[in-house]
Amino acid sequence: DGGITQSPKYLFRKEGQNVTLSCEQNLNHDAMxxxxxxxxxxxxxIYYSQIVNDFQKGDIAEGYSVSREKKESFxxxxxxxxxxxxxxxxxxxxxxxGGGVGYTFGSGTRLTVV
Amino acid sequence: xxxxxxxxxxxxxxxxxxxxxxxxxSVGISALHWLQQHPGGGIVSLxxxxxxxxxxxxxxxxxxxxxxxxSLHITASHPRDSAVYICAVRLVGGGADGLTFGKGxxxxxxx
Numbered sequence: 001d002g003g004i005t006q007s008p009k010y011l012f013r014k015e016g017q018n019v020t021l022s023c024e025q026n027l028n029h030d031a032m033x034x035x036x037x038x039x040x041x042x043x044x045x046i047y048y049s050q051i052v053n054d055f056q057k058g059d060i061a062e063g064y065s066v067s068r069e070k071k072e073s074f075x076x077x078x079x080x081x082x083x084x085x086x087x088x089x090x091x092x093x094x095x096x097x098g099g100g101v102g103y104t105f106g107s108g109t110r111l112t113v114v
Numbered sequence: 115x116x117x118x119x120x121x122x123x124x125x126x127x128x129x130x131x132x133x134x135x136x137x138x139x140s141v142g143i144s145a146l147h148w149l150q151q152h153p154g155g156g157i158v159s160l161x162x163x164x165x166x167x168x169x170x171x172x173x174x175x176x177x178x179x180x181x182x183x184x185s186l187h188i189t190a191s192h193p194r195d196s197a198v199y200i201c202a203v204r205l206v207g208g209g210a211d212g213l214t215f216g217k218g219x220x221x222x223x224x225x
Contacts, residue, residue, distance in 0.1 A: 033212050042118070042200070042215035088155055094212070103147060103213065107156030 002027045004106035006091050011111045013085075021076045021109045023091035029104070031096065032074040036060060037088040037108075046089075049074055078111065085113045120201050120216035128224055133188040135219045137201030140182065145204040147213060148175050148186050150197050157200070160186070191223045 004025045013019045025032065031050050035043040045058030049068040063082025068074055074093075078085045089109045095102035121136045137146070148160040161168050161175040163184065168175050172191075177184040188195055198220050202213040 031212075035215075040217065042217045043202075044215075045212060048212055090155075090157065092157075092212070103159055103162070105149070105157035105159070107154065110155065 004091055004093055004104055006089075006106035006109050008109060009107065011109055013111070013113050015113055016080045018080060019078050019085075019111065021078070021089055021091075021111070023074045023076065023106060024072055025074075025091075025093045025104070026072060027093055027095075027102075027104060028071070029093035029095055029102065030071070031094045032068070033092045033094075034058075034064070034066065034074070034076045035090045035092065037090060043090060046076065085111060087111060118201055118203055118214055118216040120199075120219050122219060123217070124220045124222075126222045126224065127191055129192060131191050131223075133191050133195070133221065133223075135186045135199050135201075135221070137184045137186070137216055138182055139203050139214075142206035143179075143182075143203040144206050146177055146184050147202040147204075148184075149200040149202060151200060151218065152197050160199075188221075193223045193225050196222050 007022045033048045034046040036046055037043050044060050046060055046064050047055055047058050047066045049055040052068055052071050055066050055068050063079055065077045091106040093104050118139050127133055146163045149157050150160050151157045163175055163177045172189045174187040198218040200218045201216040204213055
């Protein structure tokens with residue numbers, strides 16, 4: 001079955017270390033997204049990519065970086081510059097950019113920085 | 115950016131009750147999604163609406179474009195329906211940056 005795989009489910013890192021969260025999809029979707037979820041807040045967009053080798057900053061991109069070298073993969077790196085990295089991170093994809101159709105979410109990665 | 119408001123924020127009900135969760139938004143949209151997030155965190159898409167009403171099993175979603183309002187109903191609620199329900203919209207003329215999300219409604223169905 002097609003879907004989005006995020007790994008790992010739980011991740012612990014020491015403060016000051018960079019960490020990369022994996023997101024892989026086998027849906028043949030062009031667009032991919034990274035969201036951050038904090039308690040009591042809606043999902044906030046970190047980065048999105050409409051097509052391979054292209055990506056754009058979302059609302060809260062500071063302290064994060066991404067790459068889109070393959071259609072299937074959109075890894076997110078949380079850098080040491082991110083001031084409050086502990087959060088739940090969700091990856092999503094859609095058939096076409098903008099998410100009107102075929103919007104699919106991964107199961108998320110919970111990052112804890114100690 | 116468009117604000118998506120959901121109500122109530124929290125809802126606790128008894129098994130079998132009819133549940134209504136509301137979503138209102140402030141500007142024009144081309145589509146509205148209802149999503150379900152279970153305690154493990156993964157999100158499942160329940161409905162995508164642009165007009166009218168959709169039904170799937172015990173779930174019904176309606177949208178009134180003129181009033182900028184949507185409701186998600188659950189009939190004969192069951193403890194397994196306990197989850198966070200999220201409303202998300204696709205703005206008219208919106209770019210490639212995806213959806214705008216409400217903060218979610220945390221639903222608990224007690225046996």
